[in-house]
Amino acid sequence: MEERPEPELLERDDAVVRVEATGVCGSDLHIYHGRVVIEPGFTLGHEFVGTVTAAGDGVTAVGEGDRVLGCYCSACGSCFFCRRGDFHKCDEGRVFGHGQALGSLQGAQAEQVLVPHANLTLRKVPHGMSHDAALFAGDVMGTGWHAVDQAGIRPGDCAAVLGLGPVGLCAVQAAKAAGAAKIIAVDTVEERLRMAEGFGAEPVHLTEEDPRAAVKRATGGRGVDAAVDAVGHPDALELAARVTRKAGTISAIGVYAERIEVHMGIVWIKALTLKTGHANVIGHVDRVLTMMAAGVLDPSPLVTHRMPLGEAEEAYAVYDRREALKIVMTP
Ligand SMILES: [Zn+2]
Ligand SMILES: [Zn+2]
Numbered sequence: 001m002e003e004r005p006e007p008e009l010l011e012r013d014d015a016v017v018r019v020e021a022t023g024v025c026g027s028d029l030h031i032y033h034g035r036v037v038i039e040p041g042f043t044l045g046h047e048f049v050g051t052v053t054a055a056g057d058g059v060t061a062v063g064e065g066d067r068v069l070g071c072y073c074s075a076c077g078s079c080f081f082c083r084r085g086d087f088h089k090c091d092e093g094r095v096f097g098h099g100q101a102l103g104s105l106q107g108a109q110a111e112q113v114l115v116p117h118a119n120l121t122l123r124k125v126p127h128g129m130s131h132d133a134a135l136f137a138g139d140v141m142g143t144g145w146h147a148v149d150q151a152g153i154r155p156g157d158c159a160a161v162l163g164l165g166p167v168g169l170c171a172v173q174a175a176k177a178a179g180a181a182k183i184i185a186v187d188t189v190e191e192r193l194r195m196a197e198g199f200g201a202e203p204v205h206l207t208e209e210d211p212r213a214a215v216k217r218a219t220g221g222r223g224v225d226a227a228v229d230a231v232g233h234p235d236a237l238e239l240a241a242r243v244t245r246k247a248g249t250i251s252a253i254g255v256y257a258e259r260i261e262v263h264m265g266i267v268w269i270k271a272l273t274l275k276t277g278h279a280n281v282i283g284h285v286d287r288v289l290t291m292m293a294a295g296v297l298d299p300s301p302l303v304t305h306r307m308p309l310g311e312a313e314e315a316y317a318v319y320d321r322r323e324a325l326k327i328v329m330t331p
Pocket of ligand 2: 075076077078079080081082083089090091092093
């Protein structure tokens with residue numbers, strides 16, 4: 001671990017949080033592999049739970065000593081996009097631990113983290129909720145919920161979730177919570193398929209089974225009302241377009257950073273709606289926390305590893321080998 005200067009309050013609505021738990025995320029892996037390029041030496045990490053140790057006089061929603069969780073990004077609360085509730089597209093939005101391109105905000109895989117616009121970025125951890133679970137509300141479960149929300153999944157719908165990493169598994173739970181009657185969950189990793197099954201989905205192996213045939217069987221040949229691409233790969237997007245019914249919705253929540261080909265002929269002839277982008281976690285976090293506190297959403301089975309922050313290098317290697325779902329690190 002490297003020594004870094006202690007973060008100091010710079011603005012009236014800044015807060016400093018002493019990090020007590022921080023996660024390793026799939027998007028950290030994109031940086032690890034250089035698919036997303038950031039400056040060397042930048043602190044990674046955008047999932048954190050901890051205690052507020054300092055707060056500017058403009059911070060009213062939380063105070064010193066509060067146990068809080070952070071959203072993965074900050075938003076100003078007053079620009080055109082924030083006023084519309086599109087906090088994820090804030091003109092001054094900054095993502096923790098993603099380098100200069102996403103706002104130069106140092107990450108949370110550290111002992112302390114500076115949090116801008118703390119009134120919006122932080123939430124108190126509901127009483128009785130574990131660190132491990134709370135960590136999910138500000139990123140992974142918030143993103144799973146966003147994927148389902150933007151897909152417009154309603155009670156009685158049939159959904160497909162492609163890719164059962166942590167976000168995909170959270171999307172399975174979210175689809176269930178939204179009332180989906182059938183959820184087809186597709187991946188290649190056996191444990192992930194079993195976990196999705198435990199959450200109420202029908203597991204389908206991507207290569208040993210035939211996902212398109214499985215969707216046809218489940219929907220009387222029609223296709224799912226909505227498909228969530230939780231992979232961020234052209235093959236997943238193509239499969240999503242194939243298995244979604246006419247006039248259905250694709251929710252592409254996996255990360256895309258490059259130019260890819262989309263079969264627009266299929267999208268067009270089926271009149272599909274394509275929803276994309278980062279998750280509006282700030283917009284969803286209160287609802288997600290309420291559902292988690294009530295047990296409607298429960299990300300705790302996804303925590304497979306706990307490691308000290310000093311072993312971050314090993315944590316990234318484990319995560320990269322897809323041996324872990326969520327690694328929670330403790331400074
Ligand atoms: Zn993340
Ligand atoms: Zn804004």
